[in-house]
Structures are given as structure tokens and as C-alpha cells.
Amino acid sequence: MDDVKRKYVIPGDVITTGPYRAEENVHLHGDKIIATTVGISEIYDSGVRVIPLTGMYIPRIDDFIIGIVKSHTSLSWELNINSCYAGILPAQDVFGRDFNPKVDDLTSRLKTGDLIAARVANSDRSRDPLITIADRDLGKIEDGELLKISPSKVPRLIGKRGSMIQTIESATKAIITIGQNGYVVVSGEEPEGLLKAIEAIKTVEEQAHVPNLTERIQQMLGSNSE
Amino acid sequence: MGVKKTDIVLLDENGIRCDGRKINEPRRIMIKAGVLKNANGSAYIEFGENKILAGVFGPRDVHPKHLANTDRGILRCRYHMQPFSVGERKNPAPSRREIEISKVIKEALEPALMLENFPRTVVDVFIEILQADGGSRCAALDAAAVALADAGIPMRDMVSACAAGKVADTIVLDINNEEDQEGQADMPVAYMPNLGKVTLIQLDGVLTPQEYEKCVNTALEGCKLVYEVQKKALQEKFFGDDAK
Numbered sequence: 001m002d003d004v005k006r007k008y009v010i011p012g013d014v015i016t017t018g019p020y021r022a023e024e025n026v027h028l029h030g031d032k033i034i035a036t037t038v039g040i041s042e043i044y045d046s047g048v049r050v051i052p053l054t055g056m057y058i059p060r061i062d063d064f065i066i067g068i069v070k071s072h073t074s075l076s077w078e079l080n081i082n083s084c085y086a087g088i089l090p091a092q093d094v095f096g097r098d099f100n101p102k103v104d105d106l107t108s109r110l111k112t113g114d115l116i117a118a119r120v121a122n123s124d125r126s127r128d129p130l131i132t133i134a135d136r137d138l139g140k141i142e143d144g145e146l147l148k149i150s151p152s153k154v155p156r157l158i159g160k161r162g163s164m165i166q167t168i169e170s171a172t173k174a175i176i177t178i179g180q181n182g183y184v185v186v187s188g189e190e191p192e193g194l195l196k197a198i199e200a201i202k203t204v205e206e207q208a209h210v211p212n213l214t215e216r217i218q219q220m221l222g223s224n225s226e
Numbered sequence: 227m228g229v230k231k232t233d234i235v236l237l238d239e240n241g242i243r244c245d246g247r248k249i250n251e252p253r254r255i256m257i258k259a260g261v262l263k264n265a266n267g268s269a270y271i272e273f274g275e276n277k278i279l280a281g282v283f284g285p286r287d288v289h290p291k292h293l294a295n296t297d298r299g300i301l302r303c304r305y306h307m308q309p310f311s312v313g314e315r316k317n318p319a320p321s322r323r324e325i326e327i328s329k330v331i332k333e334a335l336e337p338a339l340m341l342e343n344f345p346r347t348v349v350d351v352f353i354e355i356l357q358a359d360g361g362s363r364c365a366a367l368d369a370a371a372v373a374l375a376d377a378g379i380p381m382r383d384m385v386s387a388c389a390a391g392k393v394a395d396t397i398v399l400d401i402n403n404e405e406d407q408e409g410q411a412d413m414p415v416a417y418m419p420n421l422g423k424v425t426l427i428q429l430d431g432v433l434t435p436q437e438y439e440k441c442v443n444t445a446l447e448g449c450k451l452v453y454e455v456q457k458k459a460l461q462e463k464f465f466g467d468d469a470k
Contacts, residue, residue, distance in 0.1 A: 010460045011338075011375050012383035012420040027340070027382060029421060036340060036380040038464050053464050054267070055378020056285065058343075084285035084347045125345050126296075152378070209465065 005043040009035035015048055025050035039152070053209075057083045057151040057181040059120045059129040066141070066179030067131060069114045072106045079116065079131055082151065082181040087131040089118065094133065115141040115185060117177060141177070144187030145198060149205045151182035156208040157201060164204065164214050171221035172197040196221060236408055237394035244404050252388065252400040252448055257369065257459035259376045265352075267377025269459065271369040274402055275359035280369035282377040285347035293348070299341035300348050303332035305366055307355040327363050334367055334387070334416040334426035340380040349379055360403035361389045364414050364452075367426070372456050376463065384456055385425055387416035388448030390441045392433060397440045399448045411437075415445035419453045 009015060013035045015026060022028045025037045026048055035041055039052040059065070059081065067079030067087050079087035092099045094109050110116070116131075117138050123129035133139045149157065157178060158165050169176055174188035174197035184201060188194045200217050207213060234244050241249055253274030262268035265281035272278075288294035305328040309315050320328075331353070341349065351373065353366045364387035371385040391401040392411035401412050411431025417424050424446075433441055 008461065008465045010384070010457055010464075011381035012418070014420060025380065029382075032420075034382065034420060036382065037378055038375055038460055052378055054376060055380075056266070084287070084344060086287075 005041075007041045008039075009041045009050060010038050011036055013041075015041045015050070016043055019046070021047040023047045023049035025052055051155070052152045054150065054152060057081065059083055059085065059087070059123040059181075061120055061123055063120045063180040065118055065120060065131070065181040066146075066177065066183035066185060067116045067118050067181075068146075068183070069110050069112050069116065071112060072110075074101045074106070077106065077110055079118070081129070081131070082148070082183055083129070085128045087118070087120075088128050089116070089131045089133065110140060115144070115146060115183075117141055117179070117185075141185055141187075144175075144177070144185040145194065147184040147186060147198060147201055149182050149184060149201065151180065153205050153208045154178060154180055154182055156213070157184070157204050159214055164217065167214055167218055168197055168200045168221065171218070172200070176201070234404060234408065236405060237396055237398075241396075243393070243398065243402075245402055247400075249396060250399045250444060250447065252451055253402065255368075255452060255455045257372055257455050259372050259459045259463040265373075265377075267373045267375070267379070269369045269372035269376060271365050271372075273359075273361065273365035273368065274400075275357060276355070276362050276365040277357035278362065278366050278369050279354045279356060280366065280373040281352045281354075282349065282370070282373040282379070283352075284349035284377070285341075285344040285379065286350070288346065288348040294346045296345055297342070299339075299344035299346070301332055301336050301339060301341060301351070302348055303328045303335070303351045303353070303370070305331055305353045305355070305363070307358060307362075311355045311358045327366070330426055330428065331363065331367055331370060335370060335374065335385055337423070337425050338371070338381045338383050338385045338418055339374065340382060343380055349374070349377075358403075360401050360406035360412075361414065363387070364389050364416070367416050368452055368456060372459055375460055383418035383421045383423075384453060385416050386419055386449040386453040386456060387414060387426065388445055388452050389414040390445035390448060392431060392437060392441065397437060397444055399444050411441070413441050413445055415442065415449060417446055417449040419450055 035050045037052045039050040041050045067081045070078045070080045077089040081087040118131045121130045121132040172193035174193045177185040256272040258270045261270045267282040367387040393405045393409040413429045416426035
């Protein structure tokens with residue numbers, strides 16, 4: 001992975017020509033590989049992709065996301081997942097196999113505005129993405145502060161092998177849950193740490209393109225506590 | 227439109243036009259991306275005396291629902307002139323001209339957008355003309371393309387537009403308002419610079435086949451100049467000082 005070539009691109013920029021695999025956010029035109037969004041292009045091994053710097057969240061199977069309950073039908077909840085499609089959370093997921101729409105009232109478990117840690121179970125062109133909470137650590141989020149960041153900046157907030165998020169968590173003693181869709185929940189016992197964590201996350205979002213950001217955040221949190 | 231013949235000199239003997247430009251010189255172009263907070267993407271353009279704001283929403287749910295396409299996303303476009311954008315107050319209701327320009331802008335942007343990735347959704351483009359000079363459809367298209375890129379909607383290529391025309395029997399680049407009204411022909415062209423494809427070409431006036439070819443080529447040169455400005459606007463917003 002050392003010989004990754006990076007470049008800033010805008011839609012229409014020819015990243016490279018030749019026998020490369022066109023991966024995310026690029027399209028093949030003849031033998032040219034062209035960027036389709038504003039971002040940073042990466043050429044590695046035999047593949048080419050663009051890491052977007054803007055745009056909506058596009059649900060992908062197995063993504064960990066945070067959803068906000070928008071409404072419900074008699075069989076499922078509709079979640080706002082910061083995408084152009086609404087997430088569908090079936091009632092069986094919450095009530096279990098013996099769910100009966102005649103007896104069970106969906107609002108007894110999840111109300112409009114509730115936050116949910118969930119995973120994308122299925123997502124294809126033909127239907128709205130199916131969301132599940134049937135796994136460990138998934139389900140309703142009881143408390144915390146919701147932050148909305150651009151989904152394209154989620155990888156930066158997590159950092160290399162989680163370095164950024166670990167830095168913030170250990171310096172502020174806050175617990176941070178990051179959804180791939182750009183929704184972040186910050187919770188913690190200490191209100192001061194909470195505020196500092198929120199500030200740090202906002203800084204990461206604003207300065208996502210700055211190099212050595214983890215060190216800067218470290219400095220910022222370190223100097224604040226003195 | 228009942229315009230009186232004035233005695234302005236459209237092209238003097240030194241090849242200088244009524245606003246002091248040379249034959250193949252465009253007006254001043256300035257684009258700024260991401261100027262609106264509430265829109266998903268936005269851009270502001272000053273193209274000569276044109277001042278235009280473009281905002282993009284989407285992809286998002288389609289309302290009314292019957293317009294949705296299960297196979298691909300749809301594009302909606304609104305070109306609108308503010309009442310104060312022209313000399314005499316313009317009725318803010320959409321006129322025949324605005325409806326037509328909305329349609330041609332939509333059709334000029336559509337080939338560049340990869341809407342097949344977003345079935346059952348819509349991308350809305352709103353264009354407000356704050357101040358109009360000649361060639362506002364091209365300037366509007368330029369701003370809309372930057373706003374779409376700013377919104378992160380996948381695009382095959384940028385769309386750059388510029389007009390050319392015939393004034394005093396000469397083919398000139400980027401027609402202004404006086405030249406539009408007094409001149410002999412006006413040809414707006416939109417172009418995808420990296421794919422080398424034309425997405426809009428209109429012609430108002432009469433040209434010989436040779437003039438037509440020269441006019442298209444002149445306009446394409448203009449599009450390439452516009453593309454550089456669009457590129458700079460996006461780089462400034464997203465990469466800041468890092469852009470080489």
C-alpha cells in the first residue's frame with residue numbers, strides 16, 4: 001500500500017489511462033478513467049478510486065449507521081439515515097418472531113425522534129435499504145448528543161486504525177459512536193469532556209484536509225485541559 | 227422585441243468591440259462554489275454583467291410521487307429571473323422564455339449526470355438570475371454545473387457553456403447584451419470538455435456553413451476557458467491552499 005498515488009480531482013478529470021480497475025466514484029471512458037466527484041483519487045495495485053469530499057451517504061450492505069426514527073407503518077419503522085432513501089426497520093427485528101401487528105404497538109418501543117444504532121442488512125436499486133438491529137451492540141441509543149457531519153469525512157474522524165477517535169475518547173472520557181452515514185453520537189458522564197469532544201469533532205470536520213490532524217487535535221485537547 | 231436601432235459601433239476598424247474587448251476575448255468570469263448553507267450544493271457566477279445564483283438539492287424524494295422513475299433519478303431545473311434583474315420590472319411569474327431556458331438547461335445537464343445510480347429520486351436545480359446581461363443561459367449552466375459538483379452528485383464530466391455569434395459580419399466570442407440585440411447571430415454552446423461532447427447548441431440568426439463551423443469552434447474555445455474557471459472555483463472550495 002506504500003505506492004499509492006494521490007491527487008485532487010473534480011468531476012471530469014482524467015485520473016489515468018491504462019489497464020486499471022475502475023472502482024468507486026470513477027467511470028471508464030474508452031481507456032480513460034475519469035473521476036465522477038470532487039475528491040482525492042487513489043491509484044493502488046491495479047485499482048483506481050476517488051475518496052469523495054462531498055455528497056450524500058449511499059447505503060451499503062453491512063455499514064454501521066445511526067438512524068433517527070422518522071415515522072412508522074403497522075409493520076415497520078422508517079428511519080432518517082442521512083441518505084436520499086429512507087431506512088426500513090421491520091418490526092420483527094425489535095419485537096421478535098412472534099410480532100403481531102394487531103397486538104403490538106410500534107410506538108411502545110421506538111418513537112419518532114429516537115436514535116438507533118443499526119446496520120444495513122440489504123440495499124439494492126429496487127427498494128429502500130433494509131436496516132437491522134439484530135446484532136450485538138445494536139439498538140436504541142438511550143442518551144447522548146447527536147452531531148451531523150459530512151459522510152465523506154467519517155474516515156477522517158475515525159483516523160488510521162481508529163487513531164483519531166481514540167485520541168478524542170481518551171482525552172475527554174466521552175464515548176463516541178460514529179455511523180458511516182455521518183451521524184455521530186457523543187455521550188459521557190462528564191459534561192466538560194462531552195463539550196470538548198463535540199468541539200474536537202467539529203474541528204475534525206472543518207479541517208479534514210489538513211495533514212497531521214491527529215496531532216493537532218491532541219494538542220488542542222491537551223492544552224485545553226491544563 | 228421592438229428594439230430601436232442605435233448608433234453604437236459594434237466593431238471598430240481596430241477589431242475592438244463595443245465594450246472594449248477583442249474578437250476572441252470573453253467577458254470577466256468569476257465563480258464561487260458553496261455560497262448557500264441550506265442547499266446541498268450551490269454556486270454564484272459573475273459573467274460580465276450577469277449575476278447568477280444556483281442551488282442544488284438532492285438526490286431526494288420525488289414529490290409529486292408519480293413523477294418518480296423506478297429505473298433512474300430525474301432532473302428538474304428552474305431558471306428564474308428576479309423582477310429587478312432587467313431594466314424594466316420583470317413579472318416574476320415564469321414566462322415562456324424562462325420555461326424554455328429551464329428545459330434546455332435541464333437537457334444540457336442531463337447527459338453529464340449519472341442519475342441511473344439514484345432510482346426513485348430527483349435532483350432539483352434552482353437558478354436565480356439576479357442581474358441579466360446577454361448570454362445568461364450559458365452563465366446559468368456554468369453555475370449549475372459547479373453547484374451540482376459541489377453537491378457531490380456523480381457526473382461524467384463538467385458542463386461548460388459559452389456563446390459565440392456574428393457581429394458586424396465577424397464571428398466573435400461571448401456575445402453581450404448589445405451584440406445580442408444588434409448583432410446578426412447568437413449561438414450558445416454547452417460542452418463537456420474532457421469527453422469532448424456538445425450537450426447544447428442553439429442558433430438564433432443566419433450563418434453560412436463556413437461561418438457556422440467557425441462559430442462553433444469559437445464557442446468551444448470559450449467553453450474551455452470557462453472550464454478552467456469552474457475548475458478553479460471547485461479547487462478553491464475543496465482543496466484550499468493545498469491545490470497545486
